[in-house]
Amino acid sequence: MTTLVRLRPTTPPRRPGRIAILGAPNSGKTTLFNALTGHRAKAGNYPGVTVDRREGDLQRRFGADGVRLVDLPGVYSLEPQSEDETVAVRVLEGGFGEAPPDGVVGVVDATTIERGLPLLAEAAGLGLPVCVALTMIDELKARHGEIDPKELQDRLGVPVVGVVGNRGLGIDDLGALVSSPWDWTPGPGLLHGAEAKTPEDRFGWAREVLGACRRQAPEPNRWTRRLDRFLLHPAIGSAVFLAFVAFFFQAIFTWATPAMDFLSGLMDGLADQILATLPDTAFTRLLADGVIRGVGAVIVFLPQIVLLFTVILFLEACGYMARAAFVVDRVMGWVGLEGRCFIALLSSYACAVPGIMATRTIPSPRDRLTTILVAPFATCSARLPVYILLIAAFIPADPVLGPFTWQGLTLTGLYFLGTGAALLSAAVFKRGLLRGATLPFYLELPPYRLPRPSDIALGVWDRAKLFLRRAGTIILAASVVLWFLLNLPRRPADPQLSVTENQRAVLEGSYAASAGRLLEPVFAPMDFDWRINVGLVASQAAREVMVATLAQIYAHEGEDGEGLGVLLAGSGEGGAPPLLSRASALALLVYFAFAMQCMSTLAVIRRETGGWRWPVFTFAYMNGLAWLSAWLTFVLASAAGA
Amino acid sequence: MDRTLADVADASDGRLLEIAEVTGTDADSRRLREIGFCAGAPVRFIRRAPLGDPAMYELRGALMSLRRSEARRIRVHRAGA
Numbered sequence: 001m002t003t004l005v006r007l008r009p010t011t012p013p014r015r016p017g018r019i020a021i022l023g024a025p026n027s028g029k030t031t032l033f034n035a036l037t038g039h040r041a042k043a044g045n046y047p048g049v050t051v052d053r054r055e056g057d058l059q060r061r062f063g064a065d066g067v068r069l070v071d072l073p074g075v076y077s078l079e080p081q082s083e084d085e086t087v088a089v090r091v092l093e094g095g096f097g098e099a100p101p102d103g104v105v106g107v108v109d110a111t112t113i114e115r116g117l118p119l120l121a122e123a124a125g126l127g128l129p130v131c132v133a134l135t136m137i138d139e140l141k142a143r144h145g146e147i148d149p150k151e152l153q154d155r156l157g158v159p160v161v162g163v164v165g166n167r168g169l170g171i172d173d174l175g176a177l178v179s180s181p182w183d184w185t186p187g188p189g190l191l192h193g194a195e196a197k198t199p200e201d202r203f204g205w206a207r208e209v210l211g212a213c214r215r216q217a218p219e220p221n222r223w224t225r226r227l228d229r230f231l232l233h234p235a236i237g238s239a240v241f242l243a244f245v246a247f248f249f250q251a252i253f254t255w256a257t258p259a260m261d262f263l264s265g266l267m268d269g270l271a272d273q274i275l276a277t278l279p280d281t282a283f284t285r286l287l288a289d290g291v292i293r294g295v296g297a298v299i300v301f302l303p304q305i306v307l308l309f310t311v312i313l314f315l316e317a318c319g320y321m322a323r324a325a326f327v328v329d330r331v332m333g334w335v336g337l338e339g340r341c342f343i344a345l346l347s348s349y350a351c352a353v354p355g356i357m358a359t360r361t362i363p364s365p366r367d368r369l370t371t372i373l374v375a376p377f378a379t380c381s382a383r384l385p386v387y388i389l390l391i392a393a394f395i396p397a398d399p400v401l402g403p404f405t406w407q408g409l410t411l412t413g414l415y416f417l418g419t420g421a422a423l424l425s426a427a428v429f430k431r432g433l434l435r436g437a438t439l440p441f442y443l444e445l446p447p448y449r450l451p452r453p454s455d456i457a458l459g460v461w462d463r464a465k466l467f468l469r470r471a472g473t474i475i476l477a478a479s480v481v482l483w484f485l486l487n488l489p490r491r492p493a494d495p496q497l498s499v500t501e502n503q504r505a506v507l508e509g510s511y512a513a514s515a516g517r518l519l520e521p522v523f524a525p526m527d528f529d530w531r532i533n534v535g536l537v538a539s540q541a542a543r544e545v546m547v548a549t550l551a552q553i554y555a556h557e558g559e560d561g562e563g564l565g566v567l568l569a570g571s572g573e574g575g576a577p578p579l580l581s582r583a584s585a586l587a588l589l590v591y592f593a594f595a596m597q598c599m600s601t602l603a604v605i606r607r608e609t610g611g612w613r614w615p616v617f618t619f620a621y622m623n624g625l626a627w628l629s630a631w632l633t634f635v636l637a638s639a640a641g642a
Numbered sequence: 643m644d645r646t647l648a649d650v651a652d653a654s655d656g657r658l659l660e661i662a663e664v665t666g667t668d669a670d671s672r673r674l675r676e677i678g679f680c681a682g683a684p685v686r687f688i689r690r691a692p693l694g695d696p697a698m699y700e701l702r703g704a705l706m707s708l709r710r711s712e713a714r715r716i717r718v719h720r721a722g723a
Contacts (some may be wrong), residue, residue, distance in 0.1 A: 077676035081669060112703040115678050199675040203683065203702075217703065223707075225688075234692035326707050330693035334710065339696075442677055442712065445698060445705040 008538030016101075017067045019058075019178050020091055022123055023107030024116060025074030026446050028135035031165035032107060033071040036062075036175055059430055062175030069178070070101060073361070077199070078122045081358040083368075092126055103181030105174070109192075110140040110147060111163070111218050111447075114210060117156075118202035124158075129184045131159040133174055138164045139447070145218030150545060155209045157187015166416075221447040224319075236545060248311055249415065250408030252304050252388070253397075259303035264563060267296030270553075282487075288484030289555040291476065298471050298544040299550030301385040302464060308381055309463040310456060312350055319450035321346060325443060329372045335423050336430030337361070338441035341371040345422060348378035349415075349461070352601045358610055370429045372608060377422035377594065378600050381413045381467070382543040386592050387414055389547055393565040395583035398500070410589075416594045470542065474599075478541045481550040482534075485512035486552055504554040522627075526587040531579065539597045546592070550579070583637035587630040595626035624625040651697055658684050658721040660664040665715050678702045679716055704723035 003531045033039070037056030058067040070091060073084035080086040094100035104123045108116030111136070112286055124130050153160035159177050163170035177184075191204040207252045231237050271292040278284040315321050324346070329339040340362050348355025355375045362368040379387075389412070488511055493502045507513060515537065516530025523533055535549040549562075554567045570578030580588065596619045598601070603616040644662045660681045664671045672691040678701050679685070686700040708716075 076673075079669075079672065079676065113706055114702045118676075199672070199678075200680045203678060203680055216715070220700070228689065232689060232692060232698075326691050326696065326698065327693070329707070330691060330695050333695065339707070349700075403675060441707075441709050442674070443696075443707040444708055447705075458707055464698065482703070 017064075017102040017181055018070060019067060019103045019105060019181060020070045020072055020101040020128075021105045021107060022072050022077055022088065022092070022119065023074060023110070024119060024444075026444055027109045027116060028165050029035065029071060029074060029107045031104070032133055032135065032171075032174070033069060035165050035168060036172045036178065037069055048237070058175065058178055062172070064179030067179055075119070076125070077119060078099050082363040087360075088476075091121065100126070102129065103178075103184060105178060106132045106264050107269070108132055108134055110134045110137045110418040110556065111143065111145065113147065113152075114203070114206050117193065117206035117209065118196075118413070120156075120392035121190060121196060121202050121205060125194035129158075129181050129623055130190060131181070131184050132156065132161070133170075134160060134162045137162040138167070138169075139449075140218050143218035144216065145219060146216040147213060151213045152209075155189050155212050158301065159184055162187055165272050189280075199613050216340055224447040227322070227448050232327065233512065238404045241327075245415070246404060246412050247408075248407065249411040251405055252384075252411065253392070253405070253407050254308060254403070256303040256307050258550070260300050261563070263300040263302065264296075267292060267300060268318050271296070277621065280583075283485070284544065286480065286483050289482050291550055293485065294479030294548040295471050295476050295552045297547045298385055299468065301388065301544075301547075302467065304384055304388060305381055305467045306464055308348065308384065308458055309460045313456050313459040314451060314462075316420065317449070317455060319446045319448045323441060324447060329441065329443075331423065335427040335500065337370060337426055338364075339443050340441065341367055341426075343438075344371050345375055345378050348375040348380060351380050351382070352376045352378065352598065353604045353608035356601070356604050359608070366430075369609065369614070372428050372605055373429060374422040374425045376596055376618065376622060377418050377425065379593070380543075381463075382419075382598065383414075383592055385544050385547045386539075386562075387411055387589065389550070389565055389568070390585055391422070393568040394580065394582050403595055410427075414589060414593050416588070421594055425625075430434045466636055474542050475544055478538055478545045479552070482512065482538055482545070482549055482552060486510050488533075500556050508555060525631050526591075527581060527584045532584075532588065536591070536595075536597075543592065543597050543600055583634050586637045587634035590633040591626045591630035594622060594629055644673060644717040644719050646714045647685065647687075647699075647708075647716040647718050648710045650718060651699075651713065652690075654685060654687050656688070658686055658720040660684055662717040663721055664667075665708040670712070671715055674712060674715065678704075679706075684721055685716075685718065694720070 021029050021033055033054070033056065036058055038059045039056045054071040056069050056071075058064060058069055058591065072088040072091060077087045078089050078092070080089045090096060091098075092100060092104070104120075106116070106123060108120070125554040132152070132166065134147070134152070137147075137149075140147065148159045149162040151197075161170050161174045161177060163174055165171070189209060193202060193209070196205050216277045229509035231240060252457070271288040274284060274292065276286040278287070313348045315324075325339045325342045329340055332339060332342050340561055341359070344355050344358040344362065346355075347358045352375050356372050359368045359371045359375070362371060391407050391410050395407050397404050397405050397407050400409060486507060489509070491506060491509060494505070497505070512534045513530050516533035518535070519533040520530065523536070528536070529548070531553050537548040538549050539546040550568065551564055554564055557567050602615040602619060605618055606612060609615070647659070647661075650659065661679060661681055663681050664674050664679055674680075685701060688698040688700055688705065690697045691707075696707045697713065699706050699708060
């Protein structure tokens, strides 16, 4: 056994240390932060976009207690232009009512060291102790590059550790280093760089430092070049992209359905079990119909959510998302926005809330506001359950071409519809209300990397948890409130009628039905009846509540094992007529594509714009557009005989 | 003769260019310099986006995308010339 003798620093610090993690976007900061703190990226923060500072405690196994780490948004320099850069600089200078950090871990991508060093010189210029984490050294080696961290340490005069964040290599060394920032005695190298006044001088200094190291620059990433030639080819690249998108949406119908049917059977079984075993009281019915069937109708879409996020996270982690921004930047230019707006919009396909938070990376306030106002048009995952339920019920599954069916194509079309609405509205805003010059756009394109399946799995798990938590909170609450509104006032059961007929009578006379009928003048042009109107009002809380509403209304219709979709379409054996004509169903789909129906999004718009003006505006213009488009769809579809 | 990166990109045929200067003194030109497009840096045109703009450049070991309007601010000459 070896005995460890721990050397104490000469002046043992008595207060807990605070260490900031600083680096360019894409340098691997967040991976390091997670490895050092044992945290995983907070769900709600879209991967790759650290838009706020995030804090966590250094794991105790590295030997120190009470060291706090602050993960900063990625920045290229300490001259801030956008909101997230301002956050980073304010933390370093000691803002937010806190002292400046005790030290800075400068994260530098080993494959592009020359680009990472100037930022560290700027941090040293603020008088902060700096140490360096050299990430991606495995990739550097794979591309036949070489650098000796020890030698770089001598040249910089500050500690340098080589790490491979996602494999945990070098993390122990870095953890030990971070435990005692008081021991980082700055040498002359980095301080020399800190004297540089201009970017030219700083880059010149970086080249000098590297020139003095025995170093082999990495070869260009051959795989990336080859893949780009293919994926960014004008014709082939676009064809691959479109085929991929269509295939993906088809897969949502073809592959996720068995898993969904299984969950659906489980929920129905559970509800029936409760009704059969517990005494027949109002509470039992609330539990079975309001909670299990209502919330269950939303939970059954878990397989689709998992599939959606697996694909989104894979594309993001492998480097294709940045290429997508590169490809469509021209379109964004026509609209009057820049590529970063596109990245924020892309996040909004998962959920508009992190998407709107990601707009903090956009330097121009006008561009940022425009992006916030149009982000809710992106087809977020909350729309997916509504789309799938309605499409499965009202759009024929007839094949169109090869594996593609009308259902898959309709879903693809709805995604394009949301995207088109976002871009067109942005163009309108940028030409009128929010006119302004376009700022420079630069975007770093990371090399393609094969993501580790466990990273993707963890990310998908986070999103699945978020989805289930939503089902367990906001959707549960809305579903319970709805149950009362759908079942009150009580009326005595008519013994002449069957259970189903009695239930219909209660529904028809319920408070919800009265409210829904009150709205009939508004939605009658699309031929929506009170049941849809109730769903539309309820889904203002969250879009999925539409599905929960319909599940409750249809709880006592049909035979066992008949899915909700079958009942809505009127093809069940219970004899209930279809809920909607196909033209009305199309109108409803279009309404959901455009309408602003999400409390969380309105709340985040209020927070990010600092007032009620813009959330109210967003609500009004989106719902107005939704109504007009739904009506137009109904008229056109009716004329076409749908 | 110095030309701008936007002018010579397509004709450069993947040859290495050297940045002579970034014109302008505003925040935009400063940012271009901060991300590494500054005098003396070698830069190489890689490809255009499928719709013709922006373009991808290799700069200090990384791939950067710039729109034509920004590339026009960067004056370059043939490396070693």
